[in-house]
Amino acid sequence: MNKIKIILAGPRGKMGQEALKMIEETQHFELVAAVDSKNDGLQVKDLSGAPESMEAPVYDDMENCIQAVEADVVVDLTRPDIGKKHLELALNHGIRTVIGTTGFSNDDLKRLTALAEEKSTGAIIAPNFAIGAILMMKFAKEASKYLPDIEIIEKHHDQKLDAPSGTALKTAQLITEVREEKSQGHPDEKEDLEGARGAELEGIRIHSVRLPGLVAHQEVIFGGVGQVLTIRHDSINRTSFMPGVRLAVESVMNIEGLVYGLENIME
Numbered sequence: 001m002n003k004i005k006i007i008l009a010g011p012r013g014k015m016g017q018e019a020l021k022m023i024e025e026t027q028h029f030e031l032v033a034a035v036d037s038k039n040d041g042l043q044v045k046d047l048s049g050a051p052e053s054m055e056a057p058v059y060d061d062m063e064n065c066i067q068a069v070e071a072d073v074v075v076d077l078t079r080p081d082i083g084k085k086h087l088e089l090a091l092n093h094g095i096r097t098v099i100g101t102t103g104f105s106n107d108d109l110k111r112l113t114a115l116a117e118e119k120s121t122g123a124i125i126a127p128n129f130a131i132g133a134i135l136m137m138k139f140a141k142e143a144s145k146y147l148p149d150i151e152i153i154e155k156h157h158d159q160k161l162d163a164p165s166g167t168a169l170k171t172a173q174l175i176t177e178v179r180e181e182k183s184q185g186h187p188d189e190k191e192d193l194e195g196a197r198g199a200e201l202e203g204i205r206i207h208s209v210r211l212p213g214l215v216a217h218q219e220v221i222f223g224g225v226g227q228v229l230t231i232r233h234d235s236i237n238r239t240s241f242m243p244g245v246r247l248a249v250e251s252v253m254n255i256e257g258l259v260y261g262l263e264n265i266m267e
């Protein structure tokens with residue numbers, strides 16, 4: 001079996017370091033290069049937190065990297081502005097891409113879906129790779145048919161750049177596929193302090209907490225008459241995401257066009 005040749009963007013990041021270990025441990029994966037914001041010309045093994053055995057060049061520019069190495073899949077675990085740029089570049093070169101980076105708007109998704117189709121190239125954007133989080137979203141979508149008054153509380157570490165989280169947005173979007181738009185709370189409610197009621201997506205309130213000590217956590221709370229249902233998921237460390245990253249890399253080899261959400265490739 002041929003190994004899947006991977007370019008990893010963001011190798012020094014919290015997710016990037018876990019992904020390097022996962023790639024090293026997966027026999028049918030091969031890291032052919034990494035793209036970092038600096039360290040052009042070094043080897044991956046020279047980067048802090050990287051496995052000592054990883055012999056692959058580091059580039060500080062995705063375009064240069066794609067020109068220089070032969071790769072099957074780009075995996076991006078960077079930051080919102082960079083992730084979008086990398087996906088666009090990879091698609092323009094016809095290279096399959098797995099994006100874990102969050103912060104994509106609906107307009108970004110529409111534009112990139114069209115580009116993936118135009119280039120007949122596979123791409124997966126997965127706002128959450130943890131299997132438990134995918135199940136949380138699936139159960140929340142189902143519960144919303146019966147308990148349509150919903151608020152989401154997502155809690156993350158305080159280094160996170162985007163709010164609300166990609167997972168919270170995806171959860172709300174999945175719920176809106178089966179729930180009519182509705183306004184929640186008292187019709188005359190008013191915020192005495194701006195933001196007190198959180199963000200709103202088609203009537204669903206989303207609250208973002210950022211604190212040191214947290215990793216990635218979400219509660220979807222459903223209120224009914226005389227009862228409250230809470231569906232909760234916690235990633236207590238970033239190894240929770242790695243089976244999903246592995247599955248996405250394997251799956252993107254066999255798809256055409258852009259898939260948004262790991263639930264679409266899990267069976």
Ligand SMILES: NC(=O)C1=CN([C@@H]2O[C@H](COP(=O)(O)OP(=O)(O)OC[C@H]3O[C@@H](n4cnc5c(N)ncnc54)[C@H](O)[C@@H]3O)[C@@H](O)[C@H]2O)C=CC1
Pocket residue numbers: 009010011012013014015016035036037060077078079080082099100101102103126127128129130159241
């Ligand atoms: N889909 C999922 O399951 C998960 C997604 N994430 C997302 O993944 C992204 C990364 O998260 P973390 O690792 O926690 O962040 P981090 O801040 O620890 O790592 C980001 C890395 O990207 C690098 N970077 C910045 N600009 C770059 C460029 N131009 N080229 C290459 N690398 C560049 C930074 O140097 C840093 O090492 C975030 O968007 C986060 O929301 C995080 C956890 C799980």
Ligand SMILES: O=C(O)C1=N[C@H](C(=O)O)C[C@H](O)C1
Pocket residue numbers: 102103127128129156157160164165166167168215216217
């Ligand atoms: O930044 C993070 O850490 C995470 N980001 C993703 C998101 O925005 O949902 C996935 C997970 O929650 C961790």
